[in-house]
Amino acid sequence: MSERFISIEGIARAYPSASGVPVAVFEDLWFSIGRGEFVCAIGHSGCGKTTVLNILAGLDEPSTGVVVVDGKGIEGPSLDRAVIFQSHALLPWKTVLGNVAYAVKSRWPNWSADKIKAHAEKALGVVGLSGAEFKKPAELSGGMKQRVGIARALAIEPKILLMDEPFSALDALTRGTLQDEVRRICRDTSQTVFMITHDVDEAIYLADKIVLMTNGPGAQIAEIVDNPLPIERARAEVHKHPDYYAVRNHIVDFLVSRSRNFAEEEAARLARGVQRNNRHPPVVRPLADTIMPGATRAAS
Amino acid sequence: MTKTLPFRAGLLSMVILGIFLGAWHIATAGSGPVANIDPEYAKLLGQTATQGKSAMPGPLDVGRALWTHLRDPFYDRGTNDKGIGIQIAWSVARVAAGYGLAILVALPLGFVIGMSALISRALDPFIQIMKPISPLAWMPLALYTIKDSGLSAIFVIFICSLWPMLINTAFGVASVRREWLNVARTLEVGPLRKAFTVILPAAAPTILTGMRISIGIAWLVIVAAEMLVGGTGIGYFVWNEWNNLSITNVIIAILAIGVVGMALDLVLSRLTRLVSYPE
Numbered sequence: 001m002s003e004r005f006i007s008i009e010g011i012a013r014a015y016p017s018a019s020g021v022p023v024a025v026f027e028d029l030w031f032s033i034g035r036g037e038f039v040c041a042i043g044h045s046g047c048g049k050t051t052v053l054n055i056l057a058g059l060d061e062p063s064t065g066v067v068v069v070d071g072k073g074i075e076g077p078s079l080d081r082a083v084i085f086q087s088h089a090l091l092p093w094k095t096v097l098g099n100v101a102y103a104v105k106s107r108w109p110n111w112s113a114d115k116i117k118a119h120a121e122k123a124l125g126v127v128g129l130s131g132a133e134f135k136k137p138a139e140l141s142g143g144m145k146q147r148v149g150i151a152r153a154l155a156i157e158p159k160i161l162l163m164d165e166p167f168s169a170l171d172a173l174t175r176g177t178l179q180d181e182v183r184r185i186c187r188d189t190s191q192t193v194f195m196i197t198h199d200v201d202e203a204i205y206l207a208d209k210i211v212l213m214t215n216g217p218g219a220q221i222a223e224i225v226d227n228p229l230p231i232e233r234a235r236a237e238v239h240k241h242p243d244y245y246a247v248r249n250h251i252v253d254f255l256v257s258r259s260r261n262f263a264e265e266e267a268a269r270l271a272r273g274v275q276r277n278n279r280h281p282p283v284v285r286p287l288a289d290t291i292m293p294g295a296t297r298a299a300s
Numbered sequence: 301m302t303k304t305l306p307f308r309a310g311l312l313s314m315v316i317l318g319i320f321l322g323a324w325h326i327a328t329a330g331s332g333p334v335a336n337i338d339p340e341y342a343k344l345l346g347q348t349a350t351q352g353k354s355a356m357p358g359p360l361d362v363g364r365a366l367w368t369h370l371r372d373p374f375y376d377r378g379t380n381d382k383g384i385g386i387q388i389a390w391s392v393a394r395v396a397a398g399y400g401l402a403i404l405v406a407l408p409l410g411f412v413i414g415m416s417a418l419i420s421r422a423l424d425p426f427i428q429i430m431k432p433i434s435p436l437a438w439m440p441l442a443l444y445t446i447k448d449s450g451l452s453a454i455f456v457i458f459i460c461s462l463w464p465m466l467i468n469t470a471f472g473v474a475s476v477r478r479e480w481l482n483v484a485r486t487l488e489v490g491p492l493r494k495a496f497t498v499i500l501p502a503a504a505p506t507i508l509t510g511m512r513i514s515i516g517i518a519w520l521v522i523v524a525a526e527m528l529v530g531g532t533g534i535g536y537f538v539w540n541e542w543n544n545l546s547i548t549n550v551i552i553a554i555l556a557i558g559v560v561g562m563a564l565d566l567v568l569s570r571l572t573r574l575v576s577y578p579e
Contacts, residue, residue, distance in 0.1 A: 050425060053319070057486055058485075058486070059482055059485060059486070076485075077485045077486045077487075077488060078486075078488065079486075079487060079488050081486070082485075082486065083482070083484075085479055085482070087479055089477075089479035089482065089483050091480060091498065091501070091502075092577040092578065092579050093501045093502075093575075093577040102487070102497070103487055106487035107379045107487070107490055128458075136577070136578070137579075138577070138578035138579060149348060156487070
């Protein structure tokens with residue numbers, strides 16, 4: 001778990017502004033994801049979460065800094081890094097099976113048509129869509145469309161799964177079911193996942209680590225929350241865990257106030273002589289006995 | 301209720317047609333003998349003078365003539381006497397040739413314009429100036445350069461079909477949803493495969509809409525073009541029958557132009573429906 005499978009090293013992304021001086025959405029981000037780890041990024045709109053994900057996907061480039069995956073720097077998109085888009089991004093003129101088969105054929109261009117079809121059907125089976133193969137995306141509900149998106153991403157057996165708020169457009173019930181399934185599939189296959197979300201409960205239920213980002217422009221990683229909940233978690237039970245509200249309150253406090261006033265907090269810390277090192281953002285592990293905000297103890 | 305709506309609409313169409321034909325019949329029917337005239341002399345004067353009958357043929361005259369044409373649409377009795385079927389076939393063939401050439405140019409060029417902002421901007425002034433030119437204005441230039449009236453007519457069809465197809469293809473290609481392109485990028489799809497499996501199907505409805513506009517314009521223009529170049533075709537037929545003072549045949553030609561135009565539009569609208577996708 002401690003292996004740096006994905007290593008994000010000092011990336012920044014600047015956009016030209018009206019005044020001519022480029023404005024950095026985020027700057028000097030450092031964090032790593034171990035093989036098989038599930039990492040969520042959380043933060044307000046405009047902090048550059050999606051840009052970070054697009055850089056990981058190879059769809060965008062950092063202005064400075066590099067991202068190393070499995071020992072190699074990212075140069076453009078790759079079949080090793082599958083993206084599940086927020087808007088599901090299915091090709092509407094293809095059937096459900098056609099959408100998944102398109103990805104399979106892209107991954108293994110030399111496979112026979114039968115083999116591609118069988119593989120695509122298997123992927124659809126995993127997300128519970130057997131029987132809907134020949135429907136067009138327009139005939140599906142939002143949840144089913146996103147299932148196709150998940151099947152398409154999983155079918156190419158990527159090393160890394162990147163998810164950009166995959167469940168935000170779904171109703172609460174469907175969202176819960178899909179979270180369960182994604183968690184099950186990712187655990188079964190030891191999938192490495194980087195996911196963006198706005199939903200605190202979703203992050204706590206799914207993630208091993210939660211990256212908290214301050215508000216943009218000039219967003220930073222405030223800290224990385226090491227999820228204290230046990231690996232074996234059940235949706236129905238997770239909120240009864242003694243540490244659940246410690247984590248939840250910590251993240252909500254961050255989102256409500258600390259993400260906005262992080263610069264002042266940082267200045268106060270500096271006055272106490274605590275120097276921040278962007279290369280190693282503080283890791284916190286909120287536990288039940290440290291519910292009071294600001295009283296969390298550092299884990300390492 | 302839903303089943304009766306088409307029926308009721310059809311019924312209303314028939315009533316409107318009936319009123320129109322009736323009014324036409326009454327307006328063109330003679331008012332009877334105007335005066336007692338010697339029959340030999342009356343023959344010389346014609347029915348307009350003797351029976352009060354309009355020179356405009358009535359629906360029954362047109363119907364009779366139409367029946368004659370439909371019974372033998374493909375006869376050929378020399379330069380100025382060919383069946384209406386042959387004339388329409390000539391026009392359709394010219395439109396097909398000019399339109400086909402326009403497809404061959406507009407689709408690839410439209411793709412390039414849609415993909416490249418540079419080429420799009422560079423070609424924009426030319427397209428904007430060429431687009432509003434009446435296709436018939438090209439005719440003298442075409443006749444002088446090509447030195448063949450038949451080919452010149454095809455060129456005129458080509459030039460008038462080109463612009464809607466070109467502009468719609470470029471627009472369709474340029475406005476393919478970013479997320480679909482991103483899907484292709486993350487799947488490492490090569491440029492050619494991307495063009496045929498993502499961009500073309502995504503832009504197809506817009507492209508077909510342009511092609512549908514083009515076929516309509518082409519069919520409008522061919523009639524005028526054939527009036528100018530002469531020889532064969534439904535446009536030439538109209539002008540020839542005007543010179544013959546056969547208003548009946550002119551009306552029949554007008555009807556035939558409408559029917560063929562509708563059929564062409566129907567084909568393209570079916571094709572458009574075939575490639576469009578709900579989102």
